[in-house]
Amino acid sequence: MQKCFKTHIETNFPFLINSPIALAVSGGIDSMVLLDLCVKSHLQCSVLHCNFQLRGLQSNQDQEFLKNQCEGYAVEFHTVNFHTKAYVKKAKISTQMGARELRYNWFREQKEQLGFAYLLTAHHADDNLETFLINLGRASGLEGLTGIPPINDYIVRPLLPFSRSEINRYAEEQNIAWREDSSNAQTKYIRNKYRHEIIPLIKQIKPDFLDSFTKSLQYLHQSNSIIKMAVAQQRAHLFVEKDHAIEISVAGLKALHPLEAYLFELFKPYGFKSEVELLQLLDTLSGKQLISDSHRLIRNRDHLLLTALKDSDADQIFTIPQHQKSIRYPIHLFIEQIEVKAPVSRNSVLVDKEKLKFPLILRKRRNGDYFCPFGMRGRKKLSKYFKDEKFSLIEKENQWLLCNGDDEIIWIIGQRADDRFKITDRTTEILKITSLHA
Incomplete structure (x- = not known):
C-alpha cells in the first residue's frame, strides 16, 4: 500500500x-x-x-x-x-x-x-x-x-x-x-x-461491490461534468446582468427540458433547491419572491430578478450641508452654483437655491411619499410613479431620493425632478446638481 x-x-x-x-x-x-x-x-x-x-x-x-x-x-x-x-x-x-x-x-x-x-x-x-x-x-x-x-x-x-x-x-x-x-x-x-x-x-x-461502486463514481463524475457544461451554457444565455440584479427570462426558462432538472441546477448555487417552489414562481404574479440564505429571487412581469442578500440601507439617511460641493457615498452627487440656466439631462437637475432648506437629505422611499412631478400640476404618490414607470421591486429599493431639509422630495435621482423647486424668472441663485452614477 x-x-x-x-x-x-x-x-x-x-x-x-x-x-x-x-x-x-x-x-x-x-x-x-x-x-x-x-x-x-x-x-x-x-x-x-x-x-x-x-x-x-x-x-x-x-x-x-x-x-x-x-x-x-x-x-x-x-x-x-x-x-x-x-x-x-x-x-x-x-x-x-x-x-x-x-x-x-x-x-x-x-x-x-x-x-x-x-x-x-x-x-x-x-x-x-x-x-x-x-x-x-x-x-x-x-x-x-x-x-x-x-x-x-x-x-x-x-x-x-x-x-x-x-x-x-x-x-x-x-x-x-x-x-x-x-x-x-x-x-x-x-x-x-x-x-x-x-x-x-x-x-x-456482492463482495466486489466497492470496486463496482468506485467505477460508477467515475462515470457519475464524467456525467456531472457534461451536465455542468450544459447548465453553464444556459446560465450564460439566460442570466443577464442588470444594474442591481440578474434578469432571467421566464419564457426562456420554460423552454428548457427537462425543466425541473434545469431549475435545480441553475439556481442551486444561489441556495434555491426546491424545484416545486421554483416552478410555482414561474407561474405566479409579479412581486412574489423566494428567499434563500444568500439570495432573493423575485417574479417581475416576464422575468425573474436574482439579487444577493445584503444589509438593508432603506432606513439610512445621509445629509448634505449647505457649502458641501459633492458627496460620494451612497451615490456620487456634484453640486455647483451657476450664473445662467444651463442644459440638463436625465442625470442632472436645476433648482432654485432660495427654495432649499439645508442640510439636504439623501434617503430611500418611505410609505406615504409623494412629489410634484416637474411640468405637471398637483402631486403624485411615489408608489404610483414607480408603478407607472414599471419599476421592479429591486429598482424601487435601490432608488435614492434627494430631499429638502423638511423632507420634501426635490429629485428622484436620475428620474424626475419636483416642480416645486424649479427655477423661474424670479430665481436669483441657481444650483445644478448632477448624479455621476445615475
Whole structure:
C-alpha cells in the first residue's frame, strides 16, 4: 500500500511533495495510517488534533497517545480542547454539526498561524460509499452522488482510492498503533448505521461491490461534468446582468427540458433547491419572491430578478450641508452654483437655491411619499410613479431620493425632478446638481 500511496501522490498530488502540509489526525486507524504513509513518503507534515471532550477520560487519553506517537514520528503536534457540549447547546445544532464547525474553523485558523499549504484528511473509499448512500436518501441531486471530492480548496484526501480493508491490513502489517473511538460503534448516528449494518450486508451479497461502486463514481463524475457544461451554457444565455440584479427570462426558462432538472441546477448555487417552489414562481404574479440564505429571487412581469442578500440601507439617511460641493457615498452627487440656466439631462437637475432648506437629505422611499412631478400640476404618490414607470421591486429599493431639509422630495435621482423647486424668472441663485452614477 505504501508504494501505491507514493505513486498516487506523485501522479495526482505532486504539489504535496515539496509543500508544508498538516494532517487532521484523530488517533483512529484511518488517520494513523495516513500519518505513517506520509512520514514514510517523506512529506513535510505536522499533525492537528481536536479534543472535543465528549468521551471524558478517553478523549484525553487519545490526545496523550497521539502526542507520544508524533514524538516517535518526529513530527510537530498541535492540539486544541473544545467545549463542544456548551457550543452545540448555545448554537442549537447537533453534536456532529457542532464538532464539524469547531474543527474546520480551527483548521482555518491554524493554516494562517502555522503557514501550511494543504490539510490532509483520512477519508477513504468506504467513507465515499457511506456519503453516497446518505446523500441518496436526501435527494441531493447528481452533485451529491459524485462522492467526496479529492481536493476541496486547501483540503486534500489522498486515501480515497483505498478501502477500509486495505487500510486495516496495512495497519496490521506495519504494527501501527491506534485508538478506537467508542462512539464509532454507536448506531444512533446515520453514518454508523450504514457502516455497521447496511454496507456489510451489501458486501456480503456482492463482495466486489466497492470496486463496482468506485467505477460508477467515475462515470457519475464524467456525467456531472457534461451536465455542468450544459447548465453553464444556459446560465450564460439566460442570466443577464442588470444594474442591481440578474434578469432571467421566464419564457426562456420554460423552454428548457427537462425543466425541473434545469431549475435545480441553475439556481442551486444561489441556495434555491426546491424545484416545486421554483416552478410555482414561474407561474405566479409579479412581486412574489423566494428567499434563500444568500439570495432573493423575485417574479417581475416576464422575468425573474436574482439579487444577493445584503444589509438593508432603506432606513439610512445621509445629509448634505449647505457649502458641501459633492458627496460620494451612497451615490456620487456634484453640486455647483451657476450664473445662467444651463442644459440638463436625465442625470442632472436645476433648482432654485432660495427654495432649499439645508442640510439636504439623501434617503430611500418611505410609505406615504409623494412629489410634484416637474411640468405637471398637483402631486403624485411615489408608489404610483414607480408603478407607472414599471419599476421592479429591486429598482424601487435601490432608488435614492434627494430631499429638502423638511423632507420634501426635490429629485428622484436620475428620474424626475419636483416642480416645486424649479427655477423661474424670479430665481436669483441657481444650483445644478448632477448624479455621476445615475
